Amino acid sequence: MTTWEGLLFGLGFALQPEVLVYCLLGVVLGTFVGVLPGIGAMAAISLLLPITFYITPEAALIMLAGVYYGAQYGGAVASILLRLPGTPQSAVTTLDGYPMARQGRAGVALFTAMASSFAGSVFGIVVLVLLAGWLSRAATAFGAADYAAMMFLGLVAASTIGASRPAKGFAMVTLGLLLGCVGTDVNSGVQRFTFGQTELLDGINLVALAMGLFGVAEVISNVRDPDRQGVAERLGLRSLMPRREDLRRMGWPILRGSAMGSFFGALPGTGSTLSSFLSYSMERRVARQPERFGNGAIEGVAGPESANNSAAITAFAPTLTLGIPGDPIMALMLGALVIHGVQPGPMMLEARPEMFWGLVASFGIGNLLLLILNLPLIGIWVAMLRIPFHLMYPAILVFLCLGVYSVRGLSFDIVAVAMIGLAGYLLTLARFSPALLLLGFVLGPLIETNLRRAFLISRGDPMVFFERPIAAGFVLASIALLLLSLWQAWRRRAGAGDEVSSG
């Protein structure tokens, strides 16, 4: 199937009324949770999982994906109006979006965020289509060692790039890998770390883990948060209109942000949060007057918002064509597909064209819907911010429990959510990243299987990871990243020593 045939085919699939409804539902819900600080796409996707059991896997994926990129749009609203990141991906938008709002330009900032998000998504869709075709052809050359090395690079990249304390990141990834070992070992049939609990034979329930680490932990952290009580001002449609000067300033940042987001989105281990931060620092670096940043520079909104959206879209390339999720949200998507009995991999484009092309077409439709809906609906989203959190979180907790329960029908899983939630809250307090834990958890079984296969084929010779060009490339990149973060840590320590001696 050529690209154009594929796109037409996908459009035909995604424009079916029932698929369209799930797409609309996904993006509206995504915007909703994105707008509300404290609930992110992660919790929303976990909450929606039970509903997807009643629809086809294609519609399920389209809806869950809609939640993800819809949340990227919504996240900017709270960031700009209240200086509270609606989602982690929009955290950097607060830096210049909020000052713009203080200068009475909240509407323009919101318009910029929406337009940049849309442009970033379109850019991401083009990259996704090109990349997915290339990846699924290239993937036929991938052996077990290559897969293992690639996932290793993903984990190293996720814990080092942009992290202030890589050791804590690595610890979380390792804990995740270890938790992924729980359950029946597929190679030998031995039950590992089940302690006689039959509920653990299939391993720890992914949905319970995600809901505990994100849903419950987020609720606990937000119940008494005084920052949550902010009040946003009302906005009229007219205030959204940008000046010509604003439009002129948006162009290049959007292009640079989209390119950056597409690249880091497709790379396993990095994702939309990181790319929005990188885009911001790039804009500040290339700006002629860097001092404008932090005081309401429109480039500081346009760049990151386009970057996080294009990253959210290109992240689907490795997930669908290699079966390797690049970030925790993709891991959850992959988990949802596996629950539906769909195993993504190089054959995906051929075997399930309606899934891949339908998803691509739904990206286009969904983003268009978001652009058309969000500008007039902005008043409603702002009003949403006025709902006090204490009226929402009890319902969130109940829905979350039912969502977990519906996966396997076991009360055990609800009890597990409570315990995982406690652990997740403590981890967040101590600044350990639960997202990295989840990434390790999902990649764990995949890495172990491929590692064992690679060593079986090479008869125990570790050189297999250096002789195969693909694997060697990933391993060398991982080593380079490790050395880089070691060097940074050393430099930081040396710098801290200087400060002490000079002070």
Place this chain on the structure above:
Amino acid sequence: MQRDWPDLLGGLTLAALGAVAAVWALVHYDLGSLRQMGPGFFPAVLGAVLLALGLIVALPALRRAAPQPRIEVGVVVAVLAAILIFGLGLFYLGLAGATAAAVLVATLPAPRPGWRWRVALAIVVAALTVLVFSIGLQMTLPLWPRLP
């Protein structure tokens, strides 16, 4: 400012977890060889790595000060209790009863005083849950409390 307790305790807990996992894997599962890895190989290695990483995080924290995060004990207890009441009570209280009970308990730490809004919220959420999950999604769950 006090000693960096989050890193110290977090790192030590992780190190302990890693040590236990590695020893458990070594004792209970076959290690195998690099060529033919047994079920114990991967967890044993990971446990050892986690032990090392935990110590790397914890030891420097001994000589460092950091602001203390505050643990919201009341919120933690109420939220976890609500989840447990819901999970364990689902079959005795029914969907409506368990939801109402869980919502009431969950609202305890909320910053707004008064009990009327709590009761109203419990009723609304219970009705919503029954509508969405029982009538809408046709989940087979008991709806009302079982009489002894």
